Amino acid sequence: MPHHFADRLLDACKTKGAPVCVGLDPVLERLPDAIDQSGPVAAIEAFCLGVIDAVAGVVPAVKPQSACFERYGAPGVAVYHRAVAHAKAAGLIVVGDAKRGDIGTSSAHYAHGLLADPHGCDSLTVNGYLGGDGIEPFQQVARAQGKGLFVLVRTSNPGGDAIQSLPLADGRTVSEAVGDVVAGLGADCVGESGYSNVGMVVGATKPEDAAKLRQRYPQQLFLVPGFGAQGGGAEDVRACFKPDGTGALITASRSVIYVSHEGNSTWQQVVEQAAIQLRDDVSEIMRV
Amino acid sequence: MPHHFADRLLDACKTKGAPVCVGLDPVLERLPDAIDQSGPVAAIEAFCLGVIDAVAGVVPAVKPQSACFERYGAPGVAVYHRAVAHAKAAGLIVVGDAKRGDIGTSSAHYAHGLLADPHGCDSLTVNGYLGGDGIEPFQQVARAQGKGLFVLVRTSNPGGDAIQSLPLADGRTVSEAVGDVVAGLGADCVGESGYSNVGMVVGATKPEDAAKLRQRYPQQLFLVPGFGAQGGGAEDVRACFKPDGTGALITASRSVIYVSHEGNSTWQQVVEQAAIQLRDDVSEIMRV
Numbered sequence: 001m002p003h004h005f006a007d008r009l010l011d012a013c014k015t016k017g018a019p020v021c022v023g024l025d026p027v028l029e030r031l032p033d034a035i036d037q038s039g040p041v042a043a044i045e046a047f048c049l050g051v052i053d054a055v056a057g058v059v060p061a062v063k064p065q066s067a068c069f070e071r072y073g074a075p076g077v078a079v080y081h082r083a084v085a086h087a088k089a090a091g092l093i094v095v096g097d098a099k100r101g102d103i104g105t106s107s108a109h110y111a112h113g114l115l116a117d118p119h120g121c122d123s124l125t126v127n128g129y130l131g132g133d134g135i136e137p138f139q140q141v142a143r144a145q146g147k148g149l150f151v152l153v154r155t156s157n158p159g160g161d162a163i164q165s166l167p168l169a170d171g172r173t174v175s176e177a178v179g180d181v182v183a184g185l186g187a188d189c190v191g192e193s194g195y196s197n198v199g200m201v202v203g204a205t206k207p208e209d210a211a212k213l214r215q216r217y218p219q220q221l222f223l224v225p226g227f228g229a230q231g232g233g234a235e236d237v238r239a240c241f242k243p244d245g246t247g248a249l250i251t252a253s254r255s256v257i258y259v260s261h262e263g264n265s266t267w268q269q270v271v272e273q274a275a276i277q278l279r280d281d282v283s284e285i286m287r288v
Numbered sequence: 289m290p291h292h293f294a295d296r297l298l299d300a301c302k303t304k305g306a307p308v309c310v311g312l313d314p315v316l317e318r319l320p321d322a323i324d325q326s327g328p329v330a331a332i333e334a335f336c337l338g339v340i341d342a343v344a345g346v347v348p349a350v351k352p353q354s355a356c357f358e359r360y361g362a363p364g365v366a367v368y369h370r371a372v373a374h375a376k377a378a379g380l381i382v383v384g385d386a387k388r389g390d391i392g393t394s395s396a397h398y399a400h401g402l403l404a405d406p407h408g409c410d411s412l413t414v415n416g417y418l419g420g421d422g423i424e425p426f427q428q429v430a431r432a433q434g435k436g437l438f439v440l441v442r443t444s445n446p447g448g449d450a451i452q453s454l455p456l457a458d459g460r461t462v463s464e465a466v467g468d469v470v471a472g473l474g475a476d477c478v479g480e481s482g483y484s485n486v487g488m489v490v491g492a493t494k495p496e497d498a499a500k501l502r503q504r505y506p507q508q509l510f511l512v513p514g515f516g517a518q519g520g521g522a523e524d525v526r527a528c529f530k531p532d533g534t535g536a537l538i539t540a541s542r543s544v545i546y547v548s549h550e551g552n553s554t555w556q557q558v559v560e561q562a563a564i565q566l567r568d569d570v571s572e573i574m575r576v
Contacts, residue, residue, distance in 0.1 A: 067388075067394040067395070067397035070398060071400050072401065073366075074363070075362070077362040078362035099415070102353075102355055103444065103445040105313075106353055106356070109355035109356050109359040110355045112359050113355070113360065114358065127389060127415045127417055129415055129452070129466075130448050131451050133445050133447030134443075134447055136447075155391065155419075157391040157419065157421050158421055159419030160417075160419045163417060163419050163465055164417070166457075167457040174454070174462055177450070177454055177462075225391075230391075
């Protein structure tokens with residue numbers, strides 16, 4: 001029986017000192033000058049591997065954003081898979097941010113391509129708009145292989161409100177209706193930590209909603225984007241944790257991987273320093 | 289100014305005789321014996337190119353299912369892109385079935401990788417759970433390049449009900465809330481045919497909902513999966529059309545590409561025959 005995903009993630013967060021995740025969103029225009037940019041695909045690969053090496057000793061997890069790689073077609077997808085392998089080899093927990101979701105037979109293909117051993121990530125983001133039978137094939141792979149899912153419930157972008165925060169006739173919101181499906185799917189796979197391997201994406205920019213969702217779903221880990229560049233602050237993030245300081249993995253991309261480069265430091269030293277800052281900021285938030 | 293997507297699609301449907309689309313869902317276990325299956329990626333490529341050649345004279349459009357290709361990692365994605373190119377070269381309209389959707393910056397990367405010239409499809413399926421700002425980057429590319437979108441509104445799988453058919457406090461359903469966002473985004477890009485380049489995915493297995501959505505969104509083309517293998521019948525499909533016989537593109541995969549092989553016909557002749565049957569069945573439905 002493989003080690004339960006939630007237990008593994010919580011252990012790694014404890015070891016590294018804070019539940020934080022660095023997003024790998026390689027964008028050619030923003031790469032450090034020190035990286036050879038004569039070939040775009042080689043450049044994003046050099047950048048991603050360099051970021052992974054820089055943060056591997058500091059944070060428990062990384063989150064490659066599939067869109068940034070798919071932009072470059074199949075060669076970009078090959079870089080995505082090599083970055084995943086490099087991060088796993090460095091001992092990091094990898095959250096593949098692909099937001100896939102389809103009817104069951106197609107979700108099963110996605111699960112095999114993006115989540116299953118030997119090439120898959122440790123966990124994957126999933127879009128649950130198609131309902132439980134669109135998520136279940138991902139969970140079949142995750143359950144069997146000690147992996148995790150984070151299903152979109154309340155996203156960090158402004159436009160999400162027009163759908164996710166709508167009130168239903170039964171008193172719930174659309175987010176809660178999706179969340180209830182997600183929590184139900186994960187209820188039979190709870191680790192020793194008390195958390196299911198099926199978590200949720202809950203943005204740091206909607207603290208009132210996050211606080212309600214935190215209460216409603218005690219067994220779900222929240223993957224929390226939106227801290228930093230998207231505007232989420234300390235108070236917003238705090239709403240995603242339980243009083244014992246567990247329950248959320250705070251993810252930041254641009255504020256860690258694209259920081260201005262000063263003095264004699266290399267770009268990797270600057271990224272490492274920004275990851276340390278993220279870790280310390282989140283530790284501080286959890287202490288208060 | 290590129291030719292408007294909806295006008296182009298309707299013209300192609302008229303030329304070929306019916307608004308039908310063949311889904312390319314290559315699954316290794318189901319390929320015809322005549323295809324060399326010593327290498328899985330080469331086998332799905334041979335199959336997809338063979339299906340395209342077989343149906344190009346019969347139907348106006350094909351819909352490659354990205355999941356079936358991503359299952360095989362980057363080499364599979366390379367086959368996806370080669371199949372798209374082959375279908376475009378054969379004069380087919382290509383609906384990339386990738387169901388992507390993310391926050392704006394990431395959606396823009398997906399749009400460039402999967403929809404934009406020169407490598408992109410003619411249109412792409414999109415998951416709108418993140419709201420308008422997650423769809424808009426796709427529409428920016430589509431508007432500029434004469435391409436189309438089909439946003440998931442009411443899917444064909446049983447599990448969709450638990451979310452999409454829920455009644456909101458304001459009297460709409462969740463599907464209608466998503467549909468309203470989608471219709472709003474496409475309102476400024478309506479072709480001579482009266483249809484927007486931004487359409488919707490509406491399954492053939494939910495005829496009551498389809499009829500209501502058909503009334504509610506007169507400017508939206510419906511991409512209609514679920515006919516045939518998923519259980520949708522003639523009456524179900526009819527609900528997706530306007531009285532003038534326009535408004536829907538009926539898509540079928542398994543019932544066309546995986547048909548049993550009898551007598552002296554080659555597998556491609558059998559697929560062509562099944563595509564002719566699909567075309568004739570849908571023509572008949574529209575005539576009644």
